[in-house]
Amino acid sequence: MNIEKIRADFPVLQKKVDGKQFSYFDSACTTLKPRQVLDAMNAYYTEYTGCAGRSVHKFARRTEEEFAKARSKAAKFINAPPSEIIWTKNTTEAINLVAHGLKFNPGDRIITTNLEHSSGLLPWQAVAEKGAVLDFVLCSKEGEFNPEDFKKKLGRKTRLVSAIHSSNVTATTSPLKEIAKIAHDAGALVLADCAQSVPHFPIDVKSLGIDFLAFSGHKMLGPTGIGCLYGREDLLKKLNPMLLGGETIKDATLQAHVLEDLPDRLEAGIQNYAGAIGLGAAVDYLSGIGMQDIEDYEKNISKALVEGLLAIPQVSLLGPKDFKKRGSLASFSVKGMEPHDIALMLNDRNFFLRSGMHCAYPIHKFLGLPKGSVRASLYLYNSADEVKLFIENLSQIIKTFS
Amino acid sequence: MVLCLVALLVFAVLSIWSAKYRVLAKEAFGCVAKMVTFKPCDVRLETKIKAKVASKLMIVPALARFFYKYFKALSWAFTIAFFASLAYSAYSIYNLLVFGTCTPGEPCAITGFAGLCILVIEQYAAYAIIAVMIIAVAYFLLKKQKKEK
Numbered sequence: 001m002n003i004e005k006i007r008a009d010f011p012v013l014q015k016k017v018d019g020k021q022f023s024y025f026d027s028a029c030t031t032l033k034p035r036q037v038l039d040a041m042n043a044y045y046t047e048y049t050g051c052a053g054r055s056v057h058k059f060a061r062r063t064e065e066e067f068a069k070a071r072s073k074a075a076k077f078i079n080a081p082p083s084e085i086i087w088t089k090n091t092t093e094a095i096n097l098v099a100h101g102l103k104f105n106p107g108d109r110i111i112t113t114n115l116e117h118s119s120g121l122l123p124w125q126a127v128a129e130k131g132a133v134l135d136f137v138l139c140s141k142e143g144e145f146n147p148e149d150f151k152k153k154l155g156r157k158t159r160l161v162s163a164i165h166s167s168n169v170t171a172t173t174s175p176l177k178e179i180a181k182i183a184h185d186a187g188a189l190v191l192a193d194c195a196q197s198v199p200h201f202p203i204d205v206k207s208l209g210i211d212f213l214a215f216s217g218h219k220m221l222g223p224t225g226i227g228c229l230y231g232r233e234d235l236l237k238k239l240n241p242m243l244l245g246g247e248t249i250k251d252a253t254l255q256a257h258v259l260e261d262l263p264d265r266l267e268a269g270i271q272n273y274a275g276a277i278g279l280g281a282a283v284d285y286l287s288g289i290g291m292q293d294i295e296d297y298e299k300n301i302s303k304a305l306v307e308g309l310l311a312i313p314q315v316s317l318l319g320p321k322d323f324k325k326r327g328s329l330a331s332f333s334v335k336g337m338e339p340h341d342i343a344l345m346l347n348d349r350n351f352f353l354r355s356g357m358h359c360a361y362p363i364h365k366f367l368g369l370p371k372g373s374v375r376a377s378l379y380l381y382n383s384a385d386e387v388k389l390f391i392e393n394l395s396q397i398i399k400t401f402s
Numbered sequence: 403m404v405l406c407l408v409a410l411l412v413f414a415v416l417s418i419w420s421a422k423y424r425v426l427a428k429e430a431f432g433c434v435a436k437m438v439t440f441k442p443c444d445v446r447l448e449t450k451i452k453a454k455v456a457s458k459l460m461i462v463p464a465l466a467r468f469f470y471k472y473f474k475a476l477s478w479a480f481t482i483a484f485f486a487s488l489a490y491s492a493y494s495i496y497n498l499l500v501f502g503t504c505t506p507g508e509p510c511a512i513t514g515f516a517g518l519c520i521l522v523i524e525q526y527a528a529y530a531i532i533a534v535m536i537i538a539v540a541y542f543l544l545k546k547q548k549k550e551k
């Protein structure tokens with residue numbers, strides 16, 4: 001991987017902040033966007049603005065083609081057929097679509113975990129308020145799951161298991177394949193929140209054997225406001241649309257309507273065409289580099305990050321100490337210092353990190369960190385030099401204040 | 403949290419001349435609004451001020467450490483000193499305008515109380531301190547009550 005060539009593709013990385021270079025270590029929140037993605041989105045607005053599936057003119061036809069191409073690209077990226085991809089705003093909307101679309105009877109059990117992002121927890125809490133029973137599998141203090149714990153929780157009445165694939169706090173990856181097998185053996189469906197995994201390593205929904213998968217475009221170099229729900233076609237057909245409106249129906253009278261086929265019935269109203277096309281360009285960009293190469297590269301820089309953090313005595317790293325068991329982010333707390341203070345001091349030195357709860361309250365409380373943690377999250381445009389410099393600056397701050 | 407009050411006044415004055423400070427004044431106003439309605443902030447202005455100043459002080463590590471460690475006490479001291487000096491300045495300016503001196507020795511005719519001048523601040527210092535303490539205690543009690551709810 002040619003890091004310099006990659007960095008040259010990102011317009012924002014060519015800028016300076018307050019006259020100095022900066023390091024963007026907040027890719028788990030949202031990633032920077034390459035020129036290719038911006039150009040693709042811009043082309044929709046400047047060259048062929050139209051509505052897909054509605055008008056018959058040339059711009060509308062072109063929009064329809066590009067929109068369909070983007071769906072195919074997103075589908076291929078996770079080894080799914082295009083008919084099983086539904087456009088959503090983001091991962092949150094994708095999970096909500098399943099939570100609100102599936103019919104749960106009172107007493108039906110939903111199993112999730114204490115490692116979930118709010119997006120993977122709150123929709124199920126809402127379902128539980130209507131009579132379903134919500135139960136949890138707890139991870140270890142390092143954020144790892146034992147598949148046997150899922151087996152113990154699953155029962156005859158379990159309808160669905162919802163699990164985060166890669167944690168945005170502990171950087172661990174759940175044994176999704178094993179979880180899916182256990183759940184299916186018990187007759188339950190499986191939904192995976194893959195917001196932090198799809199951008200970083202190859203994902204194959206068929207090999208994982210899951211029923212639903214949700215991910216966001218903006219965490220994988222794409223624009224904000226676009227995401228995907230993958231679902232098995234037979235299951236998507238059973239989902240009640242969360243929204244109804246334009247293009248979701250075949251016919252309507254004043255009293256009733258006939259729902260359209262997939263995917264239209266679940267995509268109400270004018271879609272985020274520029275967003276989908278941008279996500280398609282992001283998929284092309286990532287695929288052009290190769291997801292395996294990206295994963296290998298991230299492992300290398302993550303190794304430097306984890307080893308650097310572990311070398312600072314005041315730092316407590318969340319998640320496993322072994323970098324091989326981790327993704328490309330590292331959340332940590334510092335003895336005697338508050339997370340926001342550290343992030344703000346690093347911000348002063350042009351290192352952009354996230355601090356706080358990272359929308360994952362239960363896991364922070366489980367780990368005894370009511371004020372959250374600081375998180376450095378890397379991506380393909382981060383260099384080993386940046387990591388080295390970050391560790392030096394962090395050490396200096398901690399040495400002074402902790 | 404108390405530093406928001408100082409920040410609001412200071413940035414509000416500075417924002418008359420510079421747009422840069424208008425953003426900070428707005429942020430300080432939001433912070434004060436949250437403070438008086440007992441609402442929590444995500445990253446409070448004080449946290450930002452603390453981190454910014456501590457960062458700048460890092461050229462003298464011991465001073466930076468002291469500032470970081472005792473920030474809360476320092477911000478209280480600074481706030482009290484700020485408002486005390488503000489009151490004292492107002493008092494002095496008023497006296498200067500009315501009596502031609504900042505510390506008039508003679509009782510003035512503004513109050514109806516014989517022998518007392520309402521603007522001789524020393525005579526009211528004890529009352530002022532008690533009033534500030536009552537307000538502070540009431541504030542923290544209300545805040546605690548709200549938190550328990």
